[in-house]
Amino acid sequence: MTRTGRSTHELSLDELFAVEVESQLESMSLAICALEGDPASAAELEKLMRASHSLKGAARLVERSEMVRLMHAFESRIVLAQSGERPLHTEDFAALVGSCDWVTKGHNLPVHAAEGLVPSSAALIRALESGEPLPGLPPPLTPSPLVRNDPAYLRVNAESMNRLLGFSGEAFVDAAATVRLTQRLGRLRRNVAAANSKTSGKAGEIGLLIEELYDLHSQLEDHSHRMLQRMEALHQEVLNSRMRPIGEIRASLLRVAHDAARSVGKHIVCEIRGDDTAVDREILRELEMPLQHLVRNAVDHGLESPDERGASGKASTGTILVEARRLSRTLQITVEDDGRGLDFDRIRERIRQQALLAPEVLSTLSQDELAEFIFLPGFTSRDEANHLSGRGVGLDIVQNTVRGLHGNLRVAGGSMGGTLFTIEVPLSFAVTAALLVRVSGHLYAFPLTHIAGVGSFSPSEVIECEGRRSATWGEHQIGLVPLQRAIGLAGVPEPDGDSIRVVMLQGSSGYHGIVVDGFAGHEELVLQQLDPRLGRIQDVGGAALLSDGQIAVVLNGDDIVQTIERLSQGEDVTACEVTRKTQRPAKRILVVDDSLTVRELERKILSRSGYTVQLAVDGAEGWNLFSSGGFDLLITDVDMPRMNGIELTRLAKQHPRTAAKPVIIVSYKDREEDRIRGLDAGADYYLTKGSFHDDSFLTAVSDLVGPAPSDGKGRPGAL
Amino acid sequence: MNRDLFSTRVLSPEDLEENTAAAALPLTEPAAAAQTLLIFQLGSEHFGLDVGCVERIVPFQAPHPLPHRSRSSGTEIVCVEGQIRLFVDLRALLHVKSSDENVSQHERSLLVLRFDGELTAVAVDRVRAVAAVPQIHFCPLPALNARSQNRCTDSLFRYSDALAAHIDNEQFAAALRECAS
Numbered sequence: 001m002t003r004t005g006r007s008t009h010e011l012s013l014d015e016l017f018a019v020e021v022e023s024q025l026e027s028m029s030l031a032i033c034a035l036e037g038d039p040a041s042a043a044e045l046e047k048l049m050r051a052s053h054s055l056k057g058a059a060r061l062v063e064r065s066e067m068v069r070l071m072h073a074f075e076s077r078i079v080l081a082q083s084g085e086r087p088l089h090t091e092d093f094a095a096l097v098g099s100c101d102w103v104t105k106g107h108n109l110p111v112h113a114a115e116g117l118v119p120s121s122a123a124l125i126r127a128l129e130s131g132e133p134l135p136g137l138p139p140p141l142t143p144s145p146l147v148r149n150d151p152a153y154l155r156v157n158a159e160s161m162n163r164l165l166g167f168s169g170e171a172f173v174d175a176a177a178t179v180r181l182t183q184r185l186g187r188l189r190r191n192v193a194a195a196n197s198k199t200s201g202k203a204g205e206i207g208l209l210i211e212e213l214y215d216l217h218s219q220l221e222d223h224s225h226r227m228l229q230r231m232e233a234l235h236q237e238v239l240n241s242r243m244r245p246i247g248e249i250r251a252s253l254l255r256v257a258h259d260a261a262r263s264v265g266k267h268i269v270c271e272i273r274g275d276d277t278a279v280d281r282e283i284l285r286e287l288e289m290p291l292q293h294l295v296r297n298a299v300d301h302g303l304e305s306p307d308e309r310g311a312s313g314k315a316s317t318g319t320i321l322v323e324a325r326r327l328s329r330t331l332q333i334t335v336e337d338d339g340r341g342l343d344f345d346r347i348r349e350r351i352r353q354q355a356l357l358a359p360e361v362l363s364t365l366s367q368d369e370l371a372e373f374i375f376l377p378g379f380t381s382r383d384e385a386n387h388l389s390g391r392g393v394g395l396d397i398v399q400n401t402v403r404g405l406h407g408n409l410r411v412a413g414g415s416m417g418g419t420l421f422t423i424e425v426p427l428s429f430a431v432t433a434a435l436l437v438r439v440s441g442h443l444y445a446f447p448l449t450h451i452a453g454v455g456s457f458s459p460s461e462v463i464e465c466e467g468r469r470s471a472t473w474g475e476h477q478i479g480l481v482p483l484q485r486a487i488g489l490a491g492v493p494e495p496d497g498d499s500i501r502v503v504m505l506q507g508s509s510g511y512h513g514i515v516v517d518g519f520a521g522h523e524e525l526v527l528q529q530l531d532p533r534l535g536r537i538q539d540v541g542g543a544a545l546l547s548d549g550q551i552a553v554v555l556n557g558d559d560i561v562q563t564i565e566r567l568s569q570g571e572d573v574t575a576c577e578v579t580r581k582t583q584r585p586a587k588r589i590l591v592v593d594d595s596l597t598v599r600e601l602e603r604k605i606l607s608r609s610g611y612t613v614q615l616a617v618d619g620a621e622g623w624n625l626f627s628s629g630g631f632d633l634l635i636t637d638v639d640m641p642r643m644n645g646i647e648l649t650r651l652a653k654q655h656p657r658t659a660a661k662p663v664i665i666v667s668y669k670d671r672e673e674d675r676i677r678g679l680d681a682g683a684d685y686y687l688t689k690g691s692f693h694d695d696s697f698l699t700a701v702s703d704l705v706g707p708a709p710s711d712g713k714g715r716p717g718a719l
Numbered sequence: 720m721n722r723d724l725f726s727t728r729v730l731s732p733e734d735l736e737e738n739t740a741a742a743a744l745p746l747t748e749p750a751a752a753a754q755t756l757l758i759f760q761l762g763s764e765h766f767g768l769d770v771g772c773v774e775r776i777v778p779f780q781a782p783h784p785l786p787h788r789s790r791s792s793g794t795e796i797v798c799v800e801g802q803i804r805l806f807v808d809l810r811a812l813l814h815v816k817s818s819d820e821n822v823s824q825h826e827r828s829l830l831v832l833r834f835d836g837e838l839t840a841v842a843v844d845r846v847r848a849v850a851a852v853p854q855i856h857f858c859p860l861p862a863l864n865a866r867s868q869n870r871c872t873d874s875l876f877r878y879s880d881a882l883a884a885h886i887d888n889e890q891f892a893a894a895l896r897e898c899a900s
Contacts, residue, residue: 487786533899
């Protein structure tokens with residue numbers, strides 16, 4: 001796995017190379033530091049030689065000829081030192097360090113030397129070959145030549161920083177608790193004084209005690225408030241120390257844009273706004289690659305060639321605008337181009353060609369639904385791949401990365417006439433800005449990144465139809481689902497007052513309203529992961545302790561949207577005309593797939609055919625649900641995080657509770673050996689994802705669990 | 720040995736914590752064939768749990784339910800001294816019916832238990848004592864009970880004027896694990 005959490009087979013060659021550069025540079029830096037202390041260390045020379053050799057090989061693969069030449073000279077110099085022919089001297093280190101800096105600078109990694117001091121590759125090669133000092137460069141720094149010699153920066157272990165953040169958060173909560181205890185003591189003091197004023201005997205003695213209590217309370221009050229303020233300041237400072245400006249990835253985005261434009265012969269202007277917007281360094285690091293991909297995508301897919309632009313009356317130079325801004329407590333980054341925009345006819349055509357949907361279903365999809373397909377793994381609107389894109393690999397990874405950051409990614413038409421991608425992520429991993437709501441006497445938190453709005457409705461504004469409620473919010477008619485029901489809690493809504501409080505979330509099929517008992521303000525929560533024994537719990541992102549010691553369960557924005565959509569679709573709020581007739585119970589099917597689009601597609605096909613469908617996002621969650629019982633069929637993908645579909649199938653077939661339940665594997669892998677592997681694991685059917693096109697998917701389901709309860713309900717065109 | 724260990728009075732969580740620590744200390748005399756148990760009440764039923772697995776006894780805090788979980792498995796989360804801990808419904812685990820007896824929140828306690836390095840909080844209605852119970856006082860559960868759903872208790876012993884069920888550590892740990900997952 002890479003630091004982005006993706007497995008290496010998911011990365012492009014360029015991305016793999018970047019990962020390798022970072023890793024080899026780290027080894028080289030450590031070896032150079034060690035060699036400064038002991039220039040003849042055979043072990044360190046060997047490490048340095050191996051790392052530079054690997055880097056040279058990798059650079060050759062991606063055609064970085066200048067780096068190949070530099071690494072060749074570097075490697076040759078180390079080989080000479082290894083043989084004893086030319087041992088390393090003090091002046092050699094400037095060239096070694098300079099070479100690392102040159103590679104570092106070329107890869108937009110943090111440059112350790114001062115910007116202007118990174119020498120040219122030619123000068124470095126000369127210095128490595130001749131052994132002469134580099135002109136105009138100060139001698140290397142000791143003891144660590146690769147650490148920025150700037151007193152304003154200090155290297156701190158990331159784990160230590162995380163622990164510090166945890167402690168400061170807990171200390172802040174403790175300090176707030178001390179303030180509350182002090183307030184209780186104050187109330188006690190007043191009560192004792194009041195009681196004393198009513199008594200006549202021993203007034204003098206008790207009066208003295210009250211005086212002492214008064215004094216103690218005053219001191220404690222001052223002290224606890226000071227402590228709370230300092231703890232708050234400490235916690236804020238620790239949080240701030242993790243924040244980095246977006247501008248740190250400006251150079252990398254500009255470079256990607258210009259390299260991509262040059263390679264496909266397009267003229268572009270790439271503008272980056274909001275450099276100063278600060279975000280948690282972990283999030284910034286995770287966002288860099290997705291943003292690079294969106295920029296590359298904008299150049300290659302979004303913008304037209306100069307000729308095409310000229311023909312359509314546009315300036316020959318295309319514009320790409322990357323803009324970061326802080327929205328409340330979330331970070332929003334948009335990548336917009338003034339190109340041709342999404343070609344929905346082309347997307348529809350590719351869906352048809354790739355047999356992803358039955359034609360009658362395809363014809364009913366809205367533009368928003370069609371746009372979702374560009375995030376499907378393996379989906380591309382291109383006929384031929386080039387070196388930048390067209391293999392259908394990338395946007396799905398961008399989406400997964402953003403979702404991994406508890407954020408969301410949307411695509412729409414932009415104000416410049418082209419395509420607009422919008423990423424919204426929390427500003428910090430450690431702290432989640434959230435709306436607190438009260439349900440059945442407990443607190444739950446919705447991440448602000450996923451809230452479209454909040455509203456209060458009077459009972460008369462709520463329309464009730466067949467026991468399901470909806471209301472008008474702005475221009476939207478939204479279905480209302482009580483949170484208790486959505487997340488499987490006991491009880492019914494108990495509104496705080498006369499109004500019905502609703503949290504609005506935006507899903508792929510529009511807005512949804514979640515009814516809560518009341519709002520309890522918004523807070524920046526220090527998110528804690530739940531006990532790992534609980535595994536992944538659907539709709540839950542973690543938990544947080546509030547300053548008053550109460551627990552709030554933090555909901556997972558993406559999960560809850562899907563849950564609500566599922567409930568809304570299963571119980572269509574507008575379906576007043578649904579006839580009530582006795583039906584046999586619907587068969588329950590669990591669909592496990594890590595691709596949102598595939599998952600949703602399968603759900604829609606099955607639910608429209610009358611089956612009851614539940615979804616899981618990976619094998620582990622799938623197993624948690626399936627093993628809990630109540631399902632008639634398991635449908636699973638193969639490649640998924642945490643537990644793949646083969647392992648899931650095997651587990652299901654081995655466990656006494658689930659062994660008798662049928663399993664269908666649906667995968668893009670269509671080789672015979674993949675099919676055999678799936679069937680060997682115990683699957684009853686192995687289908688490819690093209691089966692959605694014909695009847696084979698539904699036929700297999702019907703074969704294993706029988707037809708849906710009401711054939712009349714299966715309206716294939718009504719997805 | 721601390722005489723309070725054999726006391727039958729209801730102890731406060733603070734007293735219990737002190738006694739638990741004392742009982743957990745190595746014995747200076749040769750160990751008698753006895754097991755030191757934390758004796759607690761759930762409703763009207765008494766139970767004895769090996770004191771070695773009791774990490775902390777703290778005043779009761781109401782647990783927070785977990786979406787999709789709490790109704791089916793009885794797992795919740797609870798704040799114990801500034802940490803969010805997994806909470807398991809002991810009544811469900813030991814198949815103790817909800818009692819009509821009105822237990823005040825003050826009397827209820829949270830036990831933080833450690834099994835295999837994992838901490839789990841459970842709520843009990845009353846902590847009664849920490850007592851060394853001689854092995855000869857244990858009698859196996861009747862066959863009917865042994866076949867019942869409650870696999871966590873394996874024998875009975877007399878405590879004060881009541882019969883208490885002895886909780887088998889291994890089975891109990893397994894049941895907690897199963898509950899959590």
